[in-house]
Amino acid sequence: MSAQPIVLSEISSFHIGGGIRRLEGQLKREVKVSTNGEARMVDLNGGYHVGQLYAQHFRQAAPKYKLPVLFWHGGAMSGVTWETTPDGRPGWQSFFLRQGYDVVVSDAVERGRASWAPFPEIYETSPLFRTQEDAWTLFRMGLMEGYHEDPAQRHGYEGQRFPLEAFDKLSAQFVARWTTNNERTLAAYEKLLDRVGPAIIIAHSQGGWFAQQIAAQKPEHVAAIVAIEPAGAPTLNGVEFEKASRVPHLYVWGDYCDDHAAWKGYKAKVLQHCELMRDRGGRIFQLDLPKEGIRGNSHMPMMDDNSDHVATLVADWLLKEAKLISE
Amino acid sequence: MSAQPIVLSEISSFHIGGGIRRLEGQLKREVKVSTNGEARMVDLNGGYHVGQLYAQHFRQAAPKYKLPVLFWHGGAMSGVTWETTPDGRPGWQSFFLRQGYDVVVSDAVERGRASWAPFPEIYETSPLFRTQEDAWTLFRMGLMEGYHEDPAQRHGYEGQRFPLEAFDKLSAQFVARWTTNNERTLAAYEKLLDRVGPAIIIAHSQGGWFAQQIAAQKPEHVAAIVAIEPAGAPTLNGVEFEKASRVPHLYVWGDYCDDHAAWKGYKAKVLQHCELMRDRGGRIFQLDLPKEGIRGNSHMPMMDDNSDHVATLVADWLLKEAKLISE
Numbered sequence: 181m182s183a184q185p186i187v188l189s190e191i192s193s194f195h196i197g198g199g200i201r202r203l204e205g206q207l208k209r210e211v212k213v214s215t216n217g218e219a220r221m222v223d224l225n226g227g228y229h230v231g232q233l234y235a236q237h238f239r240q241a242a243p244k245y246k247l248p249v250l251f252w253h254g255g256a257m258s259g260v261t262w263e264t265t266p267d268g269r270p271g272w273q274s275f276f277l278r279q280g281y282d283v284v285v286s287d288a289v290e291r292g293r294a295s296w297a298p299f300p301e302i303y304e305t306s307p308l309f310r311t312q313e314d315a316w317t318l319f320r321m322g323l324m325e326g327y328h329e330d331p332a333q334r335h336g337y338e339g340q341r342f343p344l345e346a347f348d349k350l351s352a353q354f355v356a357r358w359t360t361n362n363e364r365t366l367a368a369y370e371k372l373l374d375r376v377g378p379a380i381i382i383a384h385s386q387g388g389w390f391a392q393q394i395a396a397q398k399p400e401h402v403a404a405i406v407a408i409e410p411a412g413a414p415t416l417n418g419v420e421f422e423k424a425s426r427v428p429h430l431y432v433w434g435d436y437c438d439d440h441a442a443w444k445g446y447k448a449k450v451l452q453h454c455e456l457m458r459d460r461g462g463r464i465f466q467l468d469l470p471k472e473g474i475r476g477n478s479h480m481p482m483m484d485d486n487s488d489h490v491a492t493l494v495a496d497w498l499l500k501e502a503k504l505i506s507e
Numbered sequence: 508m509s510a511q512p513i514v515l516s517e518i519s520s521f522h523i524g525g526g527i528r529r530l531e532g533q534l535k536r537e538v539k540v541s542t543n544g545e546a547r548m549v550d551l552n553g554g555y556h557v558g559q560l561y562a563q564h565f566r567q568a569a570p571k572y573k574l575p576v577l578f579w580h581g582g583a584m585s586g587v588t589w590e591t592t593p594d595g596r597p598g599w600q601s602f603f604l605r606q607g608y609d610v611v612v613s614d615a616v617e618r619g620r621a622s623w624a625p626f627p628e629i630y631e632t633s634p635l636f637r638t639q640e641d642a643w644t645l646f647r648m649g650l651m652e653g654y655h656e657d658p659a660q661r662h663g664y665e666g667q668r669f670p671l672e673a674f675d676k677l678s679a680q681f682v683a684r685w686t687t688n689n690e691r692t693l694a695a696y697e698k699l700l701d702r703v704g705p706a707i708i709i710a711h712s713q714g715g716w717f718a719q720q721i722a723a724q725k726p727e728h729v730a731a732i733v734a735i736e737p738a739g740a741p742t743l744n745g746v747e748f749e750k751a752s753r754v755p756h757l758y759v760w761g762d763y764c765d766d767h768a769a770w771k772g773y774k775a776k777v778l779q780h781c782e783l784m785r786d787r788g789g790r791i792f793q794l795d796l797p798k799e800g801i802r803g804n805s806h807m808p809m810m811d812d813n814s815d816h817v818a819t820l821v822a823d824w825l826l827k828e829a830k831l832i833s834e
Contacts, residue, residue: 185568188513191601193590195679200639202656211635211686220769226638227656229679234587241512258620260561263520274518293585293619295682298636308538309625311553312527329529329554352522352556355622359538442547 186277189241195294196375197368198231203301230302233368234259234293235286237376238273244280247379247403250372251285254385255411256310256357258292259285261384265483266346266353272382272482275491284376288387289365291355299358307356315351319479320436320443337436339476341484350483362390369394377401380498384408385479392453395427396420404428404501406494409479412446413453425462428501429454430494432467434477434484443479463501467493513604517566522621523702524695525558530628557629560695561586561620562613564703565600571607574706574730577699578612581712582738583637583684585619586612588711592810593673593680599709599809602818611703615714616692618682626685634683642678646806647763647770664763666803668811677810689717696721704728707825711735712806719780722754723747731755731828733821736806739773740780752789755828756781757821759794761804761811770806790828794820 206224236259237248251262251273262273262285277283290296290303297303316327321344322336336344369390373379378401383391388410395402396416405427416424431450437443454464469477474486481490533551563586564575578589578600589600589612604610617623617630624630643654648671649663663671696717700706705728710718715737722729723743732754743751758777764770781791796804801813808817 183516186515186518188515189510190597191513191565191590191604192595192597193587194595195587195676198679200656200675200678203638222635223641224636224638226640227678228636228638229675229681232679236590238518258622260520260522260620263518263563268519268521270517270519277518287620292622293587293614293680293682295585295619295680298683308549309551309555311530311551311555313553314550329527348527348556349522351527351554352525352559353620353622354556355620356625 184278186274187241188238190239191236193234193236195229195232195234197233197371198229198289198364200227201230201297201302202227203298206301224298224301228297228302230297231289231364231368232294233286233289233365233372235284235372238277238283240277240280240282243282248282248284248376249276250376250379250381251283252369252381252383252387252391253288253291254387256308256354257384258287258353258355260292260353262482265343265487266349267343269487272487272491275488276495279495284379286372288390289368290358290361296356296358303358304360305358307358309356310354312347312351315354316347317440318442320434320440321347321478323439337439337476339435340478341476341486342478342480343483343485350480366390366393370398373398373401378403380404380406382406382408382494383410384482386411389414392424395429396424399423399426402427404430404498406430406432406498408432408481409434409443410446410450413450421456422460425457425460428463428465429457430465430467430497430501432481432490432494433469434479434481435470435475436478465497465501467497511605513601514568515565516568518563520561520563522556522559522561524560524616524698525556525691527554528557528624528629529554530625533628551625551628555624555629557624558616558691558695559621560613560616560692560699562611562699565604565610567604567607567609570609575609575611575703576603577703577706577708578610579696579708579710579714579718580615580618581714583635583681584711585614585680585682587619587680589809592670592814593676594670596814598814599818602815603822606822611706613699615717616695617685617688623683623685630685631687632685634685636683637681639674639678642681643674644767645769647761647767648674648805650766664766664803666762667805668803668813669805669807670810670812677807693717693720697725700725700728705730707731707733709733709735709821710737711809713738716741719751722756723751726750726753729754731757731825733757733759733825735759735808736761736770737773737777740777748783749787752784752787755790755792756784757792757794757824757828759808759817759821760796761806761808762797762802763805792824792828794824
C-alpha cells in the first residue's frame, strides 16, 4: 500500500474510572490453576477494581487538529469496531489517524480490555451474549430467513454493503454485555473526557446513546458528536436539553431501517430528540445515507464496503461544523 | 518527550482461531436491553464464535528487522501488560517499536478483546478472578502482611521496583480467566504463528508456558522465545524436546522468588526443563536479574521502574542470539 505513513509521537493506554470494591464472606474453593501445577485454594474474597474503562491513545507527532477523536463502540462490542474491518480493510481508526487527528479508542466498562466483575457478587445481573442470529437482523444484514449456519448459503438484503463473507469474523468481535452498568459506564466516560477532552466523539449504537447523554452533562468537554445509528436517545430535562443543544450533532443512518421494528422505533425517538435540541437552537444534522442516494449500508457503516466514503462525509462535516477542532 | 516518532505503515487488528459453536435448547428470557427501550425476548440459542484470540499488529514503515515481536500476556491479564506501565511510562510495546521491530500484541482466548463464551453452556467451567490480595503475593509485591486496603499503608518488599503507588491501576488490568481453555488457547496461538510467523515471542508468566509448548510444536515458526517468569514448563516427550531445543530461549527472572513457594516451584521446574533442552544442544539462557546484581524486580519486570533496562537486556540478547531476526 502506498498510503502515507502514520507518524506518532506516542501510543499509550490506560484504564480510567471506577475504583476498588471488596468482596467478603465468599467460600474458598480448590482449583488447579496452572497446567502442570498443583491445585491451590482460590479465594475470591478481596479487592477488585470495578467500573473502569480502557482507552488506547494514539498521538500524532504533528497533529493537524487540536482536538482528538474519541471512538465509542456499541452494545456487545469493543473498540475493535473501529480498527480493521472484518474483511481486512483499514477501519475508521486508521482513516482519522491518516487525516491527522489524535485518536482515542476505548472499551467501555465490562467490555474487552476494560474487564468485568464477578456476578452476582459485584455486578447485579448475568451477562447477555449476542448470537449470530441476533446480529444478523439487529445489524440489518438481512431478513432472518436469509441467515444460514453455512456462510455460503446466507442471503442479505439486496444491495447489502456489509462484507457478508466476513460475517463470521464480525461475530468473533462480540463480547458479553450487562444491562445494569449504564451508570458505571457514564461515570467512566465522564472521567475519560476529563482526561482527554474537549474532544470529538464518534459513537456507534449504544455508544451513541451514551454520547448524547454526556453531551447533556458536559457540553464544554464535547466539541461535536457523530452518532452512528444511536440505539435511541436519552431522557433529558429542560436544562439538559439546553446543554445538549450547545453541542453540534451529526446523526448517520444506514439503509433498511424501515425493515426492522426496533430500528424504526429507535430512529423515530432520536428524530424527536433532535427536534427538541433544534427548538433550543441546536445545530443538529442528519446524514441519512439512503436519502443522499447512498443505498445498502447496514448498522455497521464503519465496516461496510463504502466505509471510507462514509468516513469522508463525517470528516467533511467535522471540518465545516465543529469549528473548535481547527488549529 | 523528544523521543523519535514511531513511523508506521499500518495499524491493524484481527481475530484468529476458533470457529462457530451452536447453542440449542436454551430457554428464552425477557430483558430490557437498551436504556429507554422496550423489554425484548433474549434468545441465547444460535451461533457463537468461540476460541479466537485478538491481535493488534503494528507495522513499521521501514522495519529494521524482518521478524516481528509477538507479545503474549500472563494469566488473568491481557495485551495491556505490554502497553503503558500502570504508572504511565511507555511499556515494552513502545520500546520494541522504537527499536524498529514490527509488533503484534495479542489477547489470548477468553481474555480482553478476544472475548469469552457462555458458561457452562460452551466453556466447561466458571471463571476465576484475581483479587488484589492474590496479585500482591503472586506477583511478589511483598508479603501478605504488607498488603492493606489503603494504598498509603501498603509495604512491599524492601527495594521493590514495581511502582506500588500504581498497584490499584495494575488491578484495573485484571480480567477473568478460565482453567479449561488451554487447548483452545494453544490452537489459536498456532494459527497466529501461521499468519504472522516466523516470529520472536516475548511471553509472560502463563504466556511463557504457552510459548514453551508452541516452541515444541512449531519450532520452524519461532525464531526465539523470551519467557518472562513462565508459570512452569510443559510436559514434553522426546521428539518435542528435540524440537524445542532448536529454538533459542531466554528466561528472565526477577527478585524474591525464594520468598514465594509457588515461584520457587515454578522456577525449579523450568530450570529442569532447560537442562533437558541443553542436553539436546539447545541454546538456553537465564537472565536471573538478582544474580546480575539487579535487585528488586517483581513478577512484572515490564512494569517495574527499570523496565527499559530489562528490555534493553532482552533486545541485546535477541540481536546476539536470534540470528534469524537480522535483516
